[in-house]
Amino acid sequence: MIKLVKKFINKVLINIFQKKKHIKLGLYGPPNAGKTTLANRICQDWLGEDMGKVSNIAHETREIQIKEQISLKKDGKELSFNLVDTPGIATKIDYEDFMKVGMKEKAAKSRAKEATKGVIDSIKWLDEMDVVIVVLDATKDPYSQVNITIIGNLAARDIPVLVVGNKVDLKKANMKKVQAAFPQYELIGISAKYGKNVDEFYEALFVLAG
Amino acid sequence: MLTLQIVPYAEISGLSSIGRIRKLLNIAKENKIVLLEGRLTKEEETELIKVTMEEINKNFRGIELAVLEPEQGDMGGLAKIRKGFANVLLGNRTGLTVIGPANVVKQIKKDPNKIQLLTQESRSRKKKKKK
Numbered sequence A: 001m002i003k004l005v006k007k008f009i010n011k012v013l014i015n016i017f018q019k020k021k022h023i024k025l026g027l028y029g030p031p032n033a034g035k036t037t038l039a040n041r042i043c044q045d046w047l048g049e050d051m052g053k054v055s056n057i058a059h060e061t062r063e064i065q066i067k068e069q070i071s072l073k074k075d076g077k078e079l080s081f082n083l084v085d086t087p088g089i090a091t092k093i094d095y096e097d098f099m100k101v102g103m104k105e106k107a108a109k110s111r112a113k114e115a116t117k118g119v120i121d122s123i124k125w126l127d128e129m130d131v132v133i134v135v136l137d138a139t140k141d142p143y144s145q146v147n148i149t150i151i152g153n154l155a156a157r158d159i160p161v162l163v164v165g166n167k168v169d170l171k172k173a174n175m176k177k178v179q180a181a182f183p184q185y186e187l188i189g190i191s192a193k194y195g196k197n198v199d200e201f202y203e204a205l206f207v208l209a210g
Numbered sequence B: 001m002l003t004l005q006i007v008p009y010a011e012i013s014g015l016s017s018i019g020r021i022r023k024l025l026n027i028a029k030e031n032k033i034v035l036l037e038g039r040l041t042k043e044e045e046t047e048l049i050k051v052t053m054e055e056i057n058k059n060f061r062g063i064e065l066a067v068l069e070p071e072q073g074d075m076g077g078l079a080k081i082r083k084g085f086a087n088v089l090l091g092n093r094t095g096l097t098v099i100g101p102a103n104v105v106k107q108i109k110k111d112p113n114k115i116q117l118l119t120q121e122s123r124s125r126k127k128k129k130k131k
């Protein structure tokens, strides 16, 4: 864990000190975990605007979204990055699932089509990231292979990772279980929607960035 | 009817990454559940997801995927990555990979050392357990 944190710190520091112009901070995770909700929270807090549309229907984000030059400032320190919100990664997409939540067949099919392209783009963009926040739904089974595949890939590519368990406002949220699934990662439980622990989340970003 | 196809590691070890993915996905697209001895590399796993997405259509809705790592205990799936980095990069004949077509396998529940396949028709009635 310490090694990983160090790696994260080094990477961020090196990027900042080398004045690499824009570090790309990516939000990755399965569909519906709250990536866009967290992106909106970050953008609202630091820019006063939203980033993207949130929905309880999965695959709401189907194209890579980039918000440039977000600066977090605290105690004279500054952390700047381009925030990249990505489509949730899934191994299956069934248009009938969208129909079950009230979409018409045609709309459901085109959503499914766009969603498959979104997943492909998310995976293609993995290599572009300097730092990644993996957003998981803390009420869901953390052992889902998509989670493991994403985090494993980032590790294999040496991209520093911060794992966030979202939706801790819900009773079903189980951070212990998430931690058990990813024992060598530093985990933060937050509620992106209600702002719970979001200050600690920023804190973690700052600590990591020196 | 449920069909399981066991793929010994020897059957994919000589193939290229693309060849491996093609072979496994073709079996899944025949509505069979693939039990692969061993596992793909992490990059092959994402490639498998990518190719799966490209091929989704009316008849093929994607896959359920689970990888069981050996000697995991309560260390979780990623302990291995940090411990045996080379293994992850090279793929491995240890462990077990389950690939189920989404229209047959509704969900794969994974605990560190147990996999449960919940199949479509049966929901709660028929649960297949694998150790």
Ligand SMILES: Nc1nc2c(ncn2[C@@H]2O[C@H](COP(=O)(O)OP(=O)(O)OP(=O)(O)O)[C@@H](O)[C@H]2O)c(=O)[nH]1
Residues within 6 Å of the ligand: A029, A030, A031, A032, A033, A034, A035, A036, A037, A038, A053, A054, A055, A056, A057, A058, A059, A060, A061, A062, A086, A087, A088, A089, A166, A167, A168, A169, A170, A190, A191, A192, A193, A194
């Ligand atoms: N209770 C609760 N709900 C949340 C929280 N964060 C997000 N949600 C809800 O979860 C759903 C999905 O949120 P999104 O932000 O659209 O999720 P996403 O990860 O961007 O999903 P995709 O774009 O489909 O990949 C929405 O209904 C949100 O309101 C949270 O902290 N608590």
Ligand SMILES: [Mg+2]
Residues within 6 Å of the ligand: A035, A036, A037, A053, A054, A060, A061, A086, A087, A088
């Ligand atoms: Mg989204």
